[in-house]
Amino acid sequence: MARALRSAAHYLQLYGRLLGAQVRSQATYRGALVLDALGTLLITAAEFGALALVLPRFGGLGGWTLGEVCLLYGLAELSFVLMDLLFGGFDAPNLSAHVRAGTFSTFLLRPVPLVVQVFGSDFALRRVARIGLAAAIFAYGVTHTAHAWTLGDAALLAGCVLGLICFFGGLFVVGGTLTFWTVDSVEAMNVLTYGGRTLISYPMGIYGEWLRKTFTYLIPAAFLSYFPVLHLLGRPLPDGLPPAAAFLSPLVGPAVLALAFAFWRVGLRRYQGTGT
Amino acid sequence: MTNAPAPARVRGGALLSPLALPWAVARLGFRRQFAYPQAALWGLITNTFFGVLRVAVLLALFGTRPQVAGYTAQDAITYTGLTQAFIMALSLFGWTDFMRTVHRGEVAADLLRPLNLLGFWAAQDAGRAAGQFVLRGLPMLLLFEALWGMVWPDGALGWLQTTLSVLLAWACGFLFRFLVNCAAFWSPDAAGFGRFGWAVLGLGCGFLMPLAFFPDWVQAWLSWTPFPAMLNTVVEVWVGVQRGAAAWEALGVQAAWALGMLAVTAFTLHRGLRRLEVAGG
Numbered sequence: 001m002a003r004a005l006r007s008a009a010h011y012l013q014l015y016g017r018l019l020g021a022q023v024r025s026q027a028t029y030r031g032a033l034v035l036d037a038l039g040t041l042l043i044t045a046a047e048f049g050a051l052a053l054v055l056p057r058f059g060g061l062g063g064w065t066l067g068e069v070c071l072l073y074g075l076a077e078l079s080f081v082l083m084d085l086l087f088g089g090f091d092a093p094n095l096s097a098h099v100r101a102g103t104f105s106t107f108l109l110r111p112v113p114l115v116v117q118v119f120g121s122d123f124a125l126r127r128v129a130r131i132g133l134a135a136a137i138f139a140y141g142v143t144h145t146a147h148a149w150t151l152g153d154a155a156l157l158a159g160c161v162l163g164l165i166c167f168f169g170g171l172f173v174v175g176g177t178l179t180f181w182t183v184d185s186v187e188a189m190n191v192l193t194y195g196g197r198t199l200i201s202y203p204m205g206i207y208g209e210w211l212r213k214t215f216t217y218l219i220p221a222a223f224l225s226y227f228p229v230l231h232l233l234g235r236p237l238p239d240g241l242p243p244a245a246a247f248l249s250p251l252v253g254p255a256v257l258a259l260a261f262a263f264w265r266v267g268l269r270r271y272q273g274t275g276t
Numbered sequence: 277m278t279n280a281p282a283p284a285r286v287r288g289g290a291l292l293s294p295l296a297l298p299w300a301v302a303r304l305g306f307r308r309q310f311a312y313p314q315a316a317l318w319g320l321i322t323n324t325f326f327g328v329l330r331v332a333v334l335l336a337l338f339g340t341r342p343q344v345a346g347y348t349a350q351d352a353i354t355y356t357g358l359t360q361a362f363i364m365a366l367s368l369f370g371w372t373d374f375m376r377t378v379h380r381g382e383v384a385a386d387l388l389r390p391l392n393l394l395g396f397w398a399a400q401d402a403g404r405a406a407g408q409f410v411l412r413g414l415p416m417l418l419l420f421e422a423l424w425g426m427v428w429p430d431g432a433l434g435w436l437q438t439t440l441s442v443l444l445a446w447a448c449g450f451l452f453r454f455l456v457n458c459a460a461f462w463s464p465d466a467a468g469f470g471r472f473g474w475a476v477l478g479l480g481c482g483f484l485m486p487l488a489f490f491p492d493w494v495q496a497w498l499s500w501t502p503f504p505a506m507l508n509t510v511v512e513v514w515v516g517v518q519r520g521a522a523a524w525e526a527l528g529v530q531a532a533w534a535l536g537m538l539a540v541t542a543f544t545l546h547r548g549l550r551r552l553e554v555a556g557g
Contacts, residue, residue: 032464032465032467034468036465039472042476043475045475046476046479050490053485053494054337057344060339061336061337187318187322190322195326198326198329199329202329207329
């Protein structure tokens with residue numbers, strides 16, 4: 001037990017060093033970093049701003065007010081940004097670049113667990129700015145919904161963030177693993193990762209029946225934020241699901257992540273390098 | 277130095293028409309797009325998935341309203357199909373090819389070509405855009421037609437105005453992208469400028485939402501910028517929100533922005549090239 005803890009602490013320290021090196025290098029051109037962070041921020045701000053500017057003209061989105069949509073959007077965005085900071089190394093474009101260039105093979109040669117190296121391989125400082133924006137959207141959602149918040153609700157939302165980080169992280173790991181098979185079709189993974197993020201940002205009732213059911217029962221995305229938020233807003237869950245289904249986020253998320261890492265190990269055994 | 281292109285001479289010094297070289301560059305740019313058909317297919321699948329999500333959001337916004345700001349729900353679907361179809365052709369997510377040649381010093385080799393640098397890149401990008409439109413745009417439009425039904429331009433006049441609008445939108449968009457890429461002359465890491473520029477482009481050109489849905493003050497602001505000319509005008513002319521004389525007027529605004537952008541971009545490139553220092557090696 002003590003040994004396991006010691007090696008865990010050692011790996012954490014290694015991870016910290018890998019991040020530190022990247023932070024230092026990215027902070028070298030400070031002006032460029034600030035502009036880069038602003039640009040990254042602006043992409044999200046523009047996407048959300050377009051929705052927020054348009055919503056008042058229409059009165060709502062499928063029966064949801066701006067505040068209610070913000071709750072969903074903020075949850076998805078906040079979790080996604082946090083996940084992106086953590087799991088950026090597994091993102092298909094990053095990993096496939098390593099696979100193509102052959103640097104992934106050098107990861108395998110080093111006496112450090114592969115996963116620690118991948119986790120520490122793409123920490124983009126510019127993404128930090130997005131956390132603030134995501135938190136602001138989420139906070140707007142919390143303060144602009146007709147709901148008396150309790151401590152239990154806060155715990156439920158915290159569970160959502162945790163579950164979503166694991167879920168999105170799992171999608172990144174699956175997307176990254178697929179690059180062992182197809183080096184060039186990175187764009188296909190974007191359906192999974194960025195598509196999943198976009199899908200989960202809106203009330204799922206607006207999608208067609210087959211799309212909603214696919215992302216409830218096949219890919220369990222609905223359990224992570226849509227069902228909990230429905231519960232908080234006092235709305236019934238679809239398909240006659242019991243209210244307990246709204247509390248499964250902290251279980252479903254880690255389960256998806258565990259499955260994703262199992263798939264990762266399968267892919268790794270198959271990995272042969274590109275001969276670079 | 278780059279502003280006076282030498283006449284192109286090949287095969288025993290026969291003087292080719294001044295358009296022969298740009299035409300050849302454009303044709304190569306067009307053909308290059310077909311090198312990775314599998315990547316294009318995956319791109320199409322991605323665009324379709326996002327298209328499905330965007331249509332769902334727009335239809336949920338419309339609810340039971342028959343019309344909002346001149347758009348019917350069918351127009352809104354058409355708008356989504358058009359924006360998804362033009363992502364690659366008009367490089368709505370950004371473009372850093374020229375920036376890269378400056379950072380790597382390859383621009384020095386491009387300067388040796390018997391063709392004005394801006395003209396060379398314009399020809400190449402026109403070919404690229406046409407290739408992407410055939411490869412990704414047309415299938416997307418047909419897919420939207422099959423899935424939801426699209427609104428198509430109205431008669432010969434509608435098609436003429438729409439075609440002109442697309443060409444002008446490409447010109448404005450290309451010049452804006454090139455201008456942003458010129459930041460590479462002043463900064464060793466211009467990616468940040470790019471990200472900034474593309475975010476503004478996405479909101480301002482009407483890629484994220486039809487501009488007519490925005491509050492009046494936002495529309496008033498945007499009317500002072502070239503961004504609506506880069507996509508929104510195409511949509512409005514295509515679906516007939518602007519038709520007849522109003523469409524001609526919109527085309528005139530697009531043309532004016534294209535000329536204005538040409539002047540600014542050519543001037544910026546000229547200043548940038550004077551700063552250029554290429555490391556030997």
